[in-house]
Structures are given as C-alpha cells and as structure tokens.
Amino acid sequence: MYQTNYHRASSVADALKLLEDAEDGKFVSGGMTLIPAMKTRLAAPSDLIDLRHIPELKGISVEGRKVTIRAATTHAEVATSREIAAVCPALCYLASHIGDPHVRHMGTIGGSVANNDPAADYPSAMLALGATIITNSREIPANEFFTGLFETALEDGEMITAISFNAPEKAGYEKFPNPASRYAMTGVFVAKNGGDVRVAVTGAGADGVFRASELEAALAANFSPAALEGKTISADGLMSDIHASAEYRANLVVVMAKRAVARANG
C-alpha cells in the first residue's frame, strides 16, 4: 500500500485535531475495511488516525429499552452482550454473523455505519430500528444518515461517537451471504413495534440500504411469514453484478424477509 502516517488518538478532541491537521486523513478503528482497501489502493489516506484507544468511544449501555452502543465497540462485543441480548437479540445475531471471528474482534459498529458499504449488515439494523447516529456535533436519524453507496450524511471532520435505539417488541435478521466474502448478497432486518413494522434491506439496493414498504404494509397487517406469501418486489433499482442479477436479489429480499420474520417470532 501507499505510504501513510499513523497517529494514535487519545480522545475524541485529539482525534478531530489530528484529522484537521492532516492533508487527507481518515479515521481508522478496527480497520477491517480500510486496511484492505488501502492494500488494493482503493483508499490512499495521507494519515490514519487510530480511534481504537479512546475510552469514551467504548462500551454498551442499556437503560430500560434504550440501547446505546459507543462507536468503537467491536462486533464481537455486540454479539456477546448479555445486556443487548435481553432486549434486542436480533442485533447480537446480526453482529455474530459479520465477517468471521477474527474480523469481529477488530471491526466496529461505528466503522461499519460510517463506511455504509451497500452490503454491510449494520445499516439495515440501523434503518429498521429507527436508530439515531450520534456524532461529535449532532444526532442524525438513520433514515437521513444513509445517503447512497458508501455515502452518508457525515460532514468532513465529523465522527460517529455512538448509536442508540429503542429496542422494538420483536426483531429479526437473516442474510444470504456471498459464499466467498460472507458479505450479504441480500440481508433483511425486520422490526415490529405495535402496528409499526419496518423492513430494511441491505446488499440488494443499487443505492445502498432501503426500506421495502410493500413488505412492511403486508407485515403490519399480519406479522408472519405467511403474510409475505406471493409478495414480490420490483427489481428496478436493485444491484446486478457477477454474484446475482437484480431479479435474483428481488426474490431473495422476500425470502430473507420471511426468514427474518420467522426468527423474530422465535
């Protein structure tokens, strides 16, 4: 990879200053996406500012049904959190299926959400849970945060410090992983709160994560896999690549949604 300059930040304020002083700096947390991207030269930041040693970016808290996960919390920590499992086990299940065990020891929720890979798992959960993305300067609702492929509402020099959400009554996640990369070829997170059902889809949309409103309406009336029987969604706006056509992904969305609902119903 290209030469880069490494800096270890001791606090959020320190990290923001280091980024400001860098010519073309980037924050790195677990680095499970950024370091491989630098090796293939898809990314070539002049400076890396390491957030992994900032105490204020670590930890999980659950108060009642409100879950707050600080940005540098690893996938392994979310996957094994008993506090989160008590109110939203679907998120633990999702985290336990990101990458592989070694990747989960390093990769972080903040990094995944900030990167907004169109096939990443977490963005679907953020959208379906109606999560709030908390940065050093403001709070952004998930439905305004993910703006396109690898694009978010984050401004230059803005850092995610935590995400929070109210645990829904029921939630479930299922994905069809690419057999080689394990990224979701299609993943669906469903969340139910009374009559409000949200179905968020990752891995399939040409513009990244999106909500499948046709499926939401059917599930709001009857929250069971049977409610999705015979339902279809349009292939317009879905990704088509060497792994799967848009039509194949459109079918996968419904299949994964059924499985996610079955899982949510336990």
Next chain:
Amino acid sequence: MSEVSMVVNGRKVSGNVEDRTLLVHFLREHLGLTGTHVGCDTSQCGACVVQMDGKAVKSCSILAAQASGSEILTIEGLAATVDADLHPVQAAFREHHGLQCGFCTPGMIMAATDMIRRHPEGLDEQTVRAELEGNICRCTGYHNIVKAILAASEAMRGSAQQPKETVAA
C-alpha cells in the same frame, strides 16, 4: 517511521518500521517469526491469524503501529503457554492428521485455540465448522481439522492444561 513496541510470545520487542508496515510483516521480517503465514493478503484465508491481547486477529489486516503496546501470541509461542512441547491443539492436529501441506495450519491452530477459549462449555461439529469460516484450507476438506479441534477442546476441558491467563503488557 514509527517506533513500535509490543510483547511477542512473552518477550518485549521493539523496532522502527514504516507506518504502513503490516503486523504480519513485522513478525516475519523484523522478528524472524515466519510461522505466521501470508496466504491471500485480502483478509479471507486466515493463514495470518495470531492472537492480540488474547483474541484471534488477522495480522495481514492490522498495522504494526496499531498493534504497538499489545501482547501478541504466535504459533511459535503457543506451546510455551502450557509449558509443553506441543500445545493440546497442536498435539490434536498431529494425532488426527489435521493438515496436509501445512500452509494454513498456524492460522488454523491460533484460530482453534481462540475458538476453544470462547466456548468453555464445549464445542460441537456444527459450531466448529461455522467458526472456521475465516480460515481456508485447500488440502484437507476440513474433516480432520474439525476432528482435531473437537478432540483438543475435550482434552483441554478434561485436563489441567488450560492456557495461562495472558497478562497485559
């Protein structure tokens, strides 16, 4: 350039490296610990797995500078954690012929010891296979690797040969 220092296999080491130096290259080229392999270099194969502060990580996807200050365990240091010639996982791989060419073996064994640590309740075949998704073997078809890990897990639960607690540097 960065001055990095860490504890590798119980020994305090340091060196001056380019900031872009990967942990695996620091281990292999600066410390001569060539047991840790570079297979795919795209974080898929797991031949580079080592343990950092007690957790399995892919050393080809971590900068040496990121690892500075941590405690690293590689295949070379594994047996010493139980004061034996072979760690129970290494012994099980030999006993069950869990390797052919051997290229993936160091990563497999470092992943397996981590897997056993995270499952003190014991392992079953399905769990082992699922947990091995970050480690690729192109020779064995995994069958004997899975057998070896299951046997090692049983042996470690049944004996006093539990790994010592790692001590932060």
